[in-house]
Amino acid sequence: MRLEDKVAIIVGAGQTPGETLGNGRATSLLFAREGAKLLLVDKDKTSAEETASLVQSEGGTAEAVQADVQSMDDCERFAARCKERFGRIDILHNNVGIGAGDAPVHKVNEETWLRILDVNLTGAYRSCHADLPIMREQGYGCITNISSVAAICATRTAAYRASKAGMNAMSQDIAMSNAKYGIRVNVIMPGLMDTPMAIEGYAKARGVSREEVREGRNKLVPLQKQMGTAWDVAYAALYLSSDEAKFVTGALLPVDGGQSAKVG
Ligand SMILES: NC(=O)c1ccc[n+]([C@@H]2O[C@H](COP(=O)([O-])OP(=O)(O)OC[C@H]3O[C@@H](n4cnc5c(N)ncnc54)[C@H](O)[C@@H]3O)[C@@H](O)[C@H]2O)c1
Numbered sequence: 354m355r356l357e358d359k360v361a362i363i364v365g366a367g368q369t370p371g372e373t374l375g376n377g378r379a380t381s382l383l384f385a386r387e388g389a390k391l392l393l394v395d396k397d398k399t400s401a402e403e404t405a406s407l408v409q410s411e412g413g414t415a416e417a418v419q420a421d422v423q424s425m426d427d428c429e430r431f432a433a434r435c436k437e438r439f440g441r442i443d444i445l446h447n448n449v450g451i452g453a454g455d456a457p458v459h460k461v462n463e464e465t466w467l468r469i470l471d472v473n474l475t476g477a478y479r480s481c482h483a484d485l486p487i488m489r490e491q492g493y494g495c496i497t498n499i500s501s502v503a504a505i506c507a508t509r510t511a512a513y514r515a516s517k518a519g520m521n522a523m524s525q526d527i528a529m530s531n532a533k534y535g536i537r538v539n540v541i542m543p544g545l546m547d548t549p550m551a552i553e554g555y556a557k558a559r560g561v562s563r564e565e566v567r568e569g570r571n572k573l574v575p576l577q578k579q580m581g582t583a584w585d586v587a588y589a590a591l592y593l594s595s596d597e598a599k600f601v602t603g604a605l606l607p608v609d610g611g612q613s614a615k616v617g
Contacts, residue, residue: 367400371549422476544609
């Protein structure tokens with residue numbers, strides 16, 4: 354019960370449909386098992402409700418809320434709903450991330466560039482902006498932003514990479530400007546994870562089989578040539594969101610099987 358008596362908002366708590374668990378859903382299940390009460394936010398209402406049902410079926414407490422991080426009104430609405438339902442917001446976990454249509458700068462079109470930046474980076478800004486006043490008033494809070502090793506490693510996805518690098522910088526800025534209020538802000542940079550967005554999403558976009566995508570990704574991981582799973586991200590988030598990490602803020606934590614340490 355490492356999150357006993359804590360209230361957490363998980364933004365992006367649904368998932369892309371597929372045969373494995375997404376990062377937000379695994380984190381929701383783990384946080385509930387460790388005692389947190391959850392407000393589960395997603396643009397896809399049905400998917401957020403599926404996560405809430407899974408949590409409830411294990412005896413946890415969760416409410417699903419439909420909201421789009423591209424809207425400040427929506428972000429303010431879910432922050433207010435959490436305060437109304439549970440009385441406080443101890444943990445904010447920003448998991449939303451998209452990348453469809455991305456490419457190197459000379460190829461990616463302006464509409465795609467702007468959409469990815471708006472959802473991944475400005476969306477996390479909106480979510481933090483809406484929740485921070487409540488955390489500052491409490492004199493307590495913990496924010497974990499889900500970035501990517503793409504923020505620090507070369508990829509062929511320019512907008513995604515820029516959005517996640519921006520998220521890293523923004524998170525450290527929020528950490529410094531809110532440290533005196535007892536608010537910690539950290540980043541997890543997942544590497545290659547076996548989630549539906551990465552496998553089913555990529556297989557569909559490239560017209561190849563899931564197994565082919567898996568094989569290609571596994572080969573790139575130094576640690577036993579095996580991708581991580583959503584549980585690896587969830588366990589890192591559990592540590593950062595618990596009081597065990599009470600002296601940890603402004604950290605950028607790779608959860609990547611060594612990918613970001615591999616040079617050459
Ligand atoms: N899977 C990987 O290999 C990998 C690697 C590095 C980083 N990440 C990051 O992990 C996070 C989760 O990835 P995942 O693979 O579990 O993806 P996912 O697609 O399963 O989960 C993302 C969720 O965000 C929701 N969402 C999308 N746009 C939204 C919006 N505008 N407002 C509210 N909700 C919205 C989606 O409906 C979905 O439920 C993302 O931030 C991603 O960039 C994933």
